[in-house]
Amino acid sequence: MSPPLTDAVLNELLEQIPVLAGRQRQLQELSGGLTNRNVKISTPDGVYVARCCDMGSNFLGIDRDREYRNTIAAEQAGVGARVIDYRPDLGILLLGYIDGHTLCNDDFQRPGVLHKAAAAIRQLHAGPRFTGRFDMFERQPSYLKTVLEKGFRIPDDYLDYADRFDEIAHVLTATDSTTVPCNNDLLAGNFISDGDKIWLIDYEYSGNNDPCFELGNVWSECGLSIEQLEELVTAYYGRPLRHKTARAHLQGIVAKYGWTLWGCIQNGSSAIEYDFWEWAMERYEAAKAEFDGPNLARLLADVQAAD
Template sequence: MVHRAEAHRRRRRVRDVPLTELGIDHWLDQIPCLAGQARRVDDLPGGLTNHNYRVRTATHDVVVRISPASTDLLAVNREHEWLNSRAAAAAGVGAPVVDYLPGQGVLVVGFLPGRTYAAGDVAANLVRIAAALRVLHAGPPFASDFDIFDIQRRYWGIVLQRGLRVPDGYAELAPLAVRVEAVLRRFPEPRVPCHNDLLAANFLDDGGNIRIVDYEYSGTNEASFELGNLVNESQLDRDHLAELVEAYYGRVDDRLLARAELWGLAGRYAWTLWGAIQHGVSDVDHDFWEFAMERYEPAAALFTSARLGRLLEAAGDGGEAA
């Protein structure tokens, strides 16, 4: 087993030689609109699965996203990301797509000015966020599907195959996750183009309409997942969830709230393994174990609470889908 300090030094060495030793200029020279031009390149912080750069030339101001091969383990399909990013841009929610290098994990989108959100900004702008989501969900269809339960099973297979560490007690919760899945699948809601990974940092606000970026996990899904997952990722509470559900649907009831909360629970259960895998394989300088535990601990608490039964009963009501 590699000692933690040595693992950290290895991660730093990889980051000190950007983009598998080729360097950013190698990649920029492959992009037609940027090749052969004087360029200003700024590293953009915050990417957990890729390296992001703002690149400015006399004619372009773009963000270049370059992804390592290891993201294939995380259920990221770069071609689908490209296609879905184009659909989101056409809907008026995402950044314009400028270029894409197939098979190389390089996506180029227009730079959007504006303020990147933190969790407090999400809490203060739920009505505006709901409006942006309704536009995205009513927009052009996405090229892929997204199923958090299938992703969790895929992640679990990777964990077992590679012998990766997971939080204590994780496997014992599997039968409860099966119950949640059965209830949510019993009365499915319409599937729409969803982002599926609405961390606060994926919202941009220039004072007009809120824009949404980073479509790595985008795909057709139930809107209830989008809402529950969004609230969880900013660590908001059930009152915030009720506000978001009402803003999105124009009404709020026990069934809508329960489905959103259960989808959010399923997300936390799966994203725990995302963090565990990243903890084992990523060269990004980030505490992925903390990421995993931030999702696992509230998921385990809800799975083992009496509240779970009440949510399952409310969500299992076969009333008319929203």
């Protein structure tokens, strides 16, 4: 965003939003936001969150209009923050503030958290259809094209695993075509617990997708064990399903491999001071371990089995 989005500049922009205009405001930076700035805005009338972003073109395939529409759908599903206003001319999506505890990976080790997370995910997936689709088997090639065209750094042996990625894609697309409205980016910081229930935030990468991608991505991003992945899938579906657990596991591997390129793009293009290369390599090394490990053939067989 130009000029640089200082608090003074942001306050000028906020003055153009009716619910905030002329009201006393206190701004507080929120953590996270590797592609945007999130600011808590406290007023005498209410508390809000401004998601501030550059509305120009980006290398990551983020569609801010789609994010807005899908954030509304998530609110309608009963698991997303209230949408107050959307001003693409200002680069601001204004949301109601959810008063709760933002989760971290350690929280998923506490009793009951996985089951509440599964309930929230199931509620989102049962809600209104989203605008657009998200498929890592489409997104990864798009990211790879960007990386190669722009000359961004990638792991030296990244393409050595393309055949295994394609093999997983073939099996998953051949066995199930179900799609539901998915967040697709449920790292721990996008879960907020109010004590009674868990809310899901941040719909930058939202779109209709395989529900098992959502579950596998949670496993991938939130530091879950394989046993916890099975518990999450069982809680989501209401009973143990070997082929769904295998599907979620494979989608989690796919997520690690695909999001690696997200980190490579950010490493090569973002002005944010953050070690995106380390972020990318953490996911890549985990993906390699799965590709090279002893379980891939079994998972590919299990996903085709009838439970």
